[in-house]
Amino acid sequence: MQALKDKIVREGIVLNENVLKVDSFLNHRVDPELMAGIGKAFAERFVDSSVDLVLTLESSGIAPALMAALELKVPLIFARKQLSLTMKEDLHVEPVYSFTKQVQSQVAVSRKFLSEGQDVLIIDDFLAHGEAAFGMARIVEAAGSRVAGIGIVIEKAFQNGHAKLAEAGYRVESLARVASLADHRVTFAE
Ligand code: 5GP
Numbered sequence: 001m002q003a004l005k006d007k008i009v010r011e012g013i014v015l016n017e018n019v020l021k022v023d024s025f026l027n028h029r030v031d032p033e034l035m036a037g038i039g040k041a042f043a044e045r046f047v048d049s050s051v052d053l054v055l056t057l058e059s060s061g062i063a064p065a066l067m068a069a070l071e072l073k074v075p076l077i078f079a080r081k082q083l084s085l086t087m088k089e090d091l092h093v094e095p096v097y098s099f100t101k102q103v104q105s106q107v108a109v110s111r112k113f114l115s116e117g118q119d120v121l122i123i124d125d126f127l128a129h130g131e132a133a134f135g136m137a138r139i140v141e142a143a144g145s146r147v148a149g150i151g152i153v154i155e156k157a158f159q160n161g162h163a164k165l166a167e168a169g170y171r172v173e174s175l176a177r178v179a180s181l182a183d184h185r186v187t188f189a190e
Contacts, residue, residue, distance in 0.1 A: 001041045001175040005188055007034060008154065008176060014184045018128075018159070019100070026125055026153065030063045038175060039067025042123065042151045045173040046072070049148045052118040053077060055140065057096075057107060057132050064153050065123035072121070077114060079107045079136060092142050096135035099128040109139050116144030127152040127174060130161030137170065149173060156181070157189040 013021040025031040042064070051072050056065035058078045069076035083091075083106065090111040097104045114120075120140045124132050127150075137147050147170055155162055155174035158181075165172050177189035 004176045014181045017181050027060045035063045035067045038064045039071045041175050042068035043071030046149050050119045051121045051148050054121045056123045060125040068123055079109045081105045092139045094135045094138045097131045107135050114143045118145040119148040120145050121148045123151045125153050127155040127161040128159045130164045
């Protein structure tokens with residue numbers, strides 16, 4: 001998606017060879033127009049798939065996932081990383097290791113909103129080693145539902161998440177694929 005790549009080049013900050021900071025339009029401040037375009041791009045890529053709902057992980061996945069859900073005309077669920085006092089109901093819970101925070105957290109979705117027999121499109125902001133996407137896929141499958149696909153805003157193609165997810169049989173669609181963050185520059189895979 002060219003508008004996304006242009007934005008990454010203009011505003012992305014390469015923190016080191018492994019981490020890209022995009023807090024001016026995705027991870028802190030959010031660019032609504034770009035998010036609308038991202039929603040359309042995901043909807044185009046998954047137009048042939050049956051999708052009953054979109055699942056993401058709070059908080060940075062919510063903006064792009066909401067726009068994809070709006071385009072696909074399905075509900076959005078965001079998995080919670082912190083269990084609040086109001087979440088007393090029956091939960092699907094999976095451990096997920098965070099690439100950026102380097103801690104493991106318990107990710108939860110209420111059974112009330114994710115039941116069996118649903119086709120679920122997983123959306124996330126970044127793909128690195130696939131931990132977040134695999135965690136969400138485990139939640140979907142534990143609920144007796146099916147992963148319709150995995151949509152990623154920014155994939156770091158030099159890390160192994162895409163290969164692992166593809167090997168496990170999941171369809172992964174990334175809107176921008178970063179080949180390298182070496183020399184403080186963003187190079188795209190295609
Ligand atoms: P994975 O679970 O695939 O190893 O990493 C993906 C998750 O880690 C995403 O949900 C995202 O929040 C975070 N992440 C991974 N790499 C980056 C990065 O380079 N920049 C930012 N901002 N987040 C990242």
